Amino acid sequence: MRFQIHFLSDGTPAAVQRWFARRADRLPSSTHLVLAAPYLSERAMDECEAAGASALDLAGNYRLTFGLYHLERLGHAPPPQAKRERENLYAGKTLRVVRALLAAPHRTWQVQELARTCQVSLGTVSNVRQKLLDQGWLELEPGGVVVRDPEGLLREWAEWTKAAPPAGFSVYTVHNSRRVIELLTGQTQVLLGAASAAEWMAPFVTPKGVVLYAAPDTWRSAAKLLDAEEVDKGGNLTVQFVEDGVFVDRLEIKAGLWTASPAQTFVDLWRQGSRGREGAEKLLRNYLHPLWNGQKLYASWPLIEGTP
Known part of the structure; x- marks a missing residue:
């Protein structure tokens, strides 16, 4: 078998797809096409595979399939x-x-x-x-x-964000978790996050304590409402200061009670190691997939605009 290698300077999936769409020549059956680029993501390699070609990049990733052989190595970081x-x-x-x-x-x-x-x-x-x-x-x-x-x-x-989880701090309140939820009802700028959010979307995810997302200025008033104070250990709340973008797609999970979005919750669970990833996969299967497929509806539309 002979190999023909074609090098693309742009290895994005769209560029790969365009190249195959424009390609008019057909190689003889004894010749196998290998597409190369500075970097090819798995998605770009999927495009190559769908077109019957192998793929490799200068970062050391490759997916080579010819005859009875399949060689694959992925995971090398992009440039x-x-x-x-x-x-x-x-x-x-x-x-x-x-x-x-x-x-x-x-x-x-x-x-x-x-x-x-x-x-x-x-x-x-x-x-x-x-x-x-x-x-x-x-x-x-x-x-x-x-x-x-x-x-x-x-x-x-x-x-791409798993290495940079938001910093959090421990807080103690005399109130139990049920009372905390009651007090937070109506507070639009304090969100349940991570496992505390997932508990409302997928009941099989059991949180330890309550995780809250807030902006620093919002938390000051919320802390007074909850009779909460920061502690070094023994806290029953974890508070994370988050960027305001987290509030763009926040979810009103029930009347007056707000959580981080299902997508944000998946990401946050995913960054918590093997147990968190297990919960993230369950959230994906049992909440996000039905939501995306139209089998489940939002309790209220999460975005600022009205329902499409």
Whole structure:
């Protein structure tokens, strides 16, 4: 068997897909095509495999299939520039756009709608939109873009942010968890997070104590409401200060009680090691999948705009 190697300077899934779509020549059956690039994600390699080609990159990843042989090695980090682009995509204001897309993945989104919903500039939305198109996460429709693979996009978010969990501190309150929930009802800027949020979405996830997300100024008034004070050990609440983007897709899980979004909750559980990942997978199967498939409805629409 002979091999023909073609090198692409752009190895994003969209570029790979375009190259195969434009390719007119057909190789003889005795020749096997190998597509190479500086970096190929698993999604880009999937595009190669679907086209009957093998793939390898300069980072050391490869998926080679020829005859009876299949050789695969994945997991090598992308070059610094590609790594920075992914890390930047899942942080700050750009992450707000990802949040909105995952809240309604099958909605056809226009740039203006996303900018208004996420409270970011048109330029930010356009930049994120193009990156997600290049990476194959979005598809162009006549009225805008839709998420091609919400689970894949969510998993990539979890993977690229798992090394940077938000810092938290321990707090003690005389109130039990039920009373804490009662006191928090109506507090729109204090959210249940991680396992405490998952408990309301998927009852099989049992939290230890109560995890709360808040902004520093909001927490000061909430601490008074809960009669809570920071402690070095022995606390029954964990408080994490989060960026305001977490509130873009917050979920009113029941009247007046707010949690972090299901997508954020998946990511936070995923970053907690093997036990957390087990809970994240259950949340995905039993809450997010039915939500995305239309088998389950939001108790109330999470985004700022009205229901699509």
